[in-house]
Amino acid sequence: MDIFERIRQNPGPLGQFADYGEGYFVFPKLEGRIGPRMKFQGKEVIFWSANDYLGLCNHPEVIETDAKAAAEYGMFYPMGARAMSGETEYHQQLEKELAEFTGKEAAYLLNFGYQGMVSIIDALVSKNDVIVYDVDSHACIVDGVRLHMGKRFTYRHNDVESLEKNLQRAEKVAAETGGGILVITEGVFGMRGQQGKLKEIAALKDHYNFRLLVDDAHGFGTLGKTGAGAGEEQGVQDKIDVYFSTFAKSMAGFGAFVSGDKEIIRYLKYNMRSQIFAKSLTMPMVIGGLKRLELLRSRPEIKDKLWHNVRKLQNGLKERGFNLGDTNTCVTPVFIEGTPVEATLLAKDLRENYGVFTSVVVYPVIPKGMILLRLIPTASHGDAEIDETLAAFEAIYDKLKNGYYKEKEREMNLEFKPL
Numbered sequence: 146m147d148i149f150e151r152i153r154q155n156p157g158p159l160g161q162f163a164d165y166g167e168g169y170f171v172f173p174k175l176e177g178r179i180g181p182r183m184k185f186q187g188k189e190v191i192f193w194s195a196n197d198y199l200g201l202c203n204h205p206e207v208i209e210t211d212a213k214a215a216a217e218y219g220m221f222y223p224m225g226a227r228a229m230s231g232e233t234e235y236h237q238q239l240e241k242e243l244a245e246f247t248g249k250e251a252a253y254l255l256n257f258g259y260q261g262m263v264s265i266i267d268a269l270v271s272k273n274d275v276i277v278y279d280v281d282s283h284a285c286i287v288d289g290v291r292l293h294m295g296k297r298f299t300y301r302h303n304d305v306e307s308l309e310k311n312l313q314r315a316e317k318v319a320a321e322t323g324g325g326i327l328v329i330t331e332g333v334f335g336m337r338g339q340q341g342k343l344k345e346i347a348a349l350k351d352h353y354n355f356r357l358l359v360d361d362a363h364g365f366g367t368l369g370k371t372g373a374g375a376g377e378e379q380g381v382q383d384k385i386d387v388y389f390s391t392f393a394k395s396m397a398g399f400g401a402f403v404s405g406d407k408e409i410i411r412y413l414k415y416n417m418r419s420q421i422f423a424k425s426l427t428m429p430m431v432i433g434g435l436k437r438l439e440l441l442r443s444r445p446e447i448k449d450k451l452w453h454n455v456r457k458l459q460n461g462l463k464e465r466g467f468n469l470g471d472t473n474t475c476v477t478p479v480f481i482e483g484t485p486v487e488a489t490l491l492a493k494d495l496r497e498n499y500g501v502f503t504s505v506v507v508y509p510v511i512p513k514g515m516i517l518l519r520l521i522p523t524a525s526h527g528d529a530e531i532d533e534t535l536a537a538f539e540a541i542y543d544k545l546k547n548g549y550y551k552e553k554e555r556e557m558n559l560e561f562k563p564l
């Protein structure tokens with residue numbers, strides 16, 4: 146079959162929503178500064194879709210630092226890849242501070258989290274090694290594992306018993322190949338909001354020989370006494386062998402880092418292809434990163450405010466009958482029973498009639514058959530925004546239960562039938 150013909154017939158799991166939802170549910174255009182209130186289609190909405198947990202993206206000191214660095218260095222500096230011509234004192238300083246903050250010997254910056262994680266996995270394992278990873282891992286982990294030439298096993302989502310069974314299988318393979326075992330999980334599963342069971346996973350180290358890689362994109366800055374993430378929260382930061390976080394959440398920026406033992410970070414620095422063969426993180430983000438980290442460390446009241454908001458929003462939604470699954474982090478998923486179209490009609494009602502903007506999340510971002518509205522409380526939301534949002538959810542609750550959105554879907558008589 147002609148490649149283009151096949152593509153025309155099957156636009157892919159997300160592409161199937163293009164005609165129905167582009168510009169509204171997928172690729173929506175928000176206007177104004179990122180914050181608790183933005184504009185959508187000309188109207189103000191309370192905005193719950195930014196992973197700006199600590200509200201740093203509009204912090205005056207952050208804006209000033211970014212702007213100064215951009216004025217001084219431009220957006221291109223440093224040239225090329227770190228290894229060729231892109232090394233600076235500032236990159237090294239940020240790495241030193243990130244290593245200290247995450248309780249590791251060394252850290253290395255990554256130009257983007259996604260590519261960084263792909264290359265961390267690719268560089269860490271040889272074809273004799275075995276990877277054991279959570280079946281619901283973020284796409285960057287899945288894609289990193291795809292590059293692996295050796296054996297891999299998935300374990301059931303956040304299920305330590307299933308992990309143990311797969312470690313036993315992995316041990317058998319490793320005994321034959323002479324390789325080692327790499328376990329990969331997220332510190333926080335960013336859609337459903339559960340913390341990875343790091344403590345239980347780390348305890349398995351007493352019985353099995355493996356290295357643990359944790360993607361803590363949503364834990365960094367939000368969990369743990371100092372904000373060092375899910376490992377700190379669960380008291381097992383030292384059991385994480387390779388720690389990773391993006392800057393695209395609490396750090397309100399872009400780029401990422403990996404931290405761990407000195408020798409391992411040095412090895413990664415010389416072997417991560419997406420870093421060696423791509424441009425280094427640019428100066429405004431590195432100098433701006435130092436400022437963000439300083440705020441994160443020195444202003445604990447920002448994290449306290451975030452958690453005040455998280456509790457108020459999550460308790461309020463639960464009291465109003467909504468199912469938030471088993472989130473134990475800031476990520477606030479509202480599980481919806483029904484079809485994807487019903488969920489989009491509900492989200493549309495929230496946006497148009499109550500001025501509340503949430504994301505609608507479906508497969509392939511979460512497992513097939515699951516639908517959720519995802520709200521991310523941040524430190525910059527205020528009580529007023531939470532109260533208005535809770536009132537809106539209260540108003541739609543009855544409609545949802547009485548089949549109002551189901552009826553609407555029927556009336557629309559859509560030809561489109563999502564997977």
Ligand SMILES: Cc1ncc(COP(=O)(O)O)c(C=O)c1O
Pocket residue numbers: 257258259260262283285331335360362363391392393399400401
């Ligand atoms: C769990 C997780 N890992 C990795 C990434 C990718 O990071 P980046 O946006 O820096 O590429 C994300 C999304 O930002 C994420 O949610």
